[in-house]
Amino acid sequence: MPPSSPIARHIEGGKIAALRAPATTDVLERWVQAFRSVRAETEQRAAPLGPEDQVVQSMPDASPTKWHRAHTTWFFEQFLLVPQLPGYRVFDEAFGYLFNSYYVAAGPRHARPQRGMITRPNAAEVGVYRAHVDAAVERLISTADDARIEEVLRVLEIGLHHEQQHQELLLTDILHVFAQNPTAPAYDTDWRPSATRQSSRGFAELPAGLHTIGFSEKGYSFDNEGPAHQVFLGPVRIARSLVTNAQWLDFMADGGYATPSLWLSDGWAMVAAEGWCAPGYWRKRDGAWYSLSLGGLRPVELDAPVTHVSYYEADAFARWAGKDLPSEAEWEVAARARLIDDAFGAVWQWTRSPYAPYPGYRPAAGVLGEYNGKFMVNQMVLQGSSHATPEGHARVSYRNFFYPPARWQFSGLRLADHPG
Ligand SMILES: [Fe+2]
Numbered sequence: 001m002p003p004s005s006p007i008a009r010h011i012e013g014g015k016i017a018a019l020r021a022p023a024t025t026d027v028l029e030r031w032v033q034a035f036r037s038v039r040a041e042t043e044q045r046a047a048p049l050g051p052e053d054q055v056v057q058s059m060p061d062a063s064p065t066k067w068h069r070a071h072t073t074w075f076f077e078q079f080l081l082v083p084q085l086p087g088y089r090v091f092d093e094a095f096g097y098l099f100n101s102y103y104v105a106a107g108p109r110h111a112r113p114q115r116g117m118i119t120r121p122n123a124a125e126v127g128v129y130r131a132h133v134d135a136a137v138e139r140l141i142s143t144a145d146d147a148r149i150e151e152v153l154r155v156l157e158i159g160l161h162h163e164q165q166h167q168e169l170l171l172t173d174i175l176h177v178f179a180q181n182p183t184a185p186a187y188d189t190d191w192r193p194s195a196t197r198q199s200s201r202g203f204a205e206l207p208a209g210l211h212t213i214g215f216s217e218k219g220y221s222f223d224n225e226g227p228a229h230q231v232f233l234g235p236v237r238i239a240r241s242l243v244t245n246a247q248w249l250d251f252m253a254d255g256g257y258a259t260p261s262l263w264l265s266d267g268w269a270m271v272a273a274e275g276w277c278a279p280g281y282w283r284k285r286d287g288a289w290y291s292l293s294l295g296g297l298r299p300v301e302l303d304a305p306v307t308h309v310s311y312y313e314a315d316a317f318a319r320w321a322g323k324d325l326p327s328e329a330e331w332e333v334a335a336r337a338r339l340i341d342d343a344f345g346a347v348w349q350w351t352r353s354p355y356a357p358y359p360g361y362r363p364a365a366g367v368l369g370e371y372n373g374k375f376m377v378n379q380m381v382l383q384g385s386s387h388a389t390p391e392g393h394a395r396v397s398y399r400n401f402f403y404p405p406a407r408w409q410f411s412g413l414r415l416a417d418h419p420g
Contacts, residue, residue, distance in 0.1 A: 057116025186296030203237035267312025280308030311404035326416035347412030386410035
């Protein structure tokens, strides 16, 4: 696992507020350093991957490495350089079509499921594109006048956090690519998941009553984390620990994947259609379970948190255990009160909450308003972060979201217990 380059070190917390005031040379230099750190992290994550690895798209939801590298670059070019850097000429007129993801207002784009067909530009040419845009962004930061600098830094900051999101996707997507290869290649043979505490068994009681959730701190957040607002929580207990592989094996041994009464109807349809009988990437060899990780095919570790389970599986497991999944509000209140272990850095945790706008939420004006708001239907919220989340990217108010069948992310769960 390559080391992370923490954007946090440069631009988190109170420093953000300072950056909004007069942009001194020192402040701008910190932004340049943050920009370089994030951009370098992407290349570091791609470094173990050859050109052949980088072009494959193993399913419509998973994008090729090369595409991630180019798309994050296009984001800065399209939303920062074109509107803000006088005289800037785009690197290649065709790249907007190839590397726009879903921004309708930014123009037409290549079909998502066809990203693996883009053999040109090749991986090396994408590297040249990245260098071209990197140089222009640094030039913009150092030359923007007072009238522009606030908007420049606002979009720059979004672009950095956007690129960090793609850094995690780069790893989840290449793992899915490798899972299609019968030889089970390793991304990095030295890769190890971060250690989990898993020391505090049992459940923690949440104080019933009114609580505030949502982003209200200083620093950066995505728009979907606000507005902060009050929620009422009834009596509930939340598991201190994540659900482990050992617990999941008990679920499997007890016929969890073969008992329709445990499943939501859509989930049971997925079990039948996909033949699910274990978490994603699990393989049985000589009677023992292995799982494909970024480090290659390894024996399933009993104490490690179960990973690569869908919402449907998490929900079925909770029902089997006689428990529930926590709501996103319950999870956030518990995490803020430090009642749960391994909230961050192990696996994203499914909640029972549909991904919907918080009261009073309005997408930002302009094309970047498409970033989150238009996806607020039919998906479920996951909270926390995973071992693949870049350092400095996780927050207690963070709302990740995926469709219920998705299990190629580093997704797991913890239980909650609502009195019946
Ligand atoms: Fe993106």
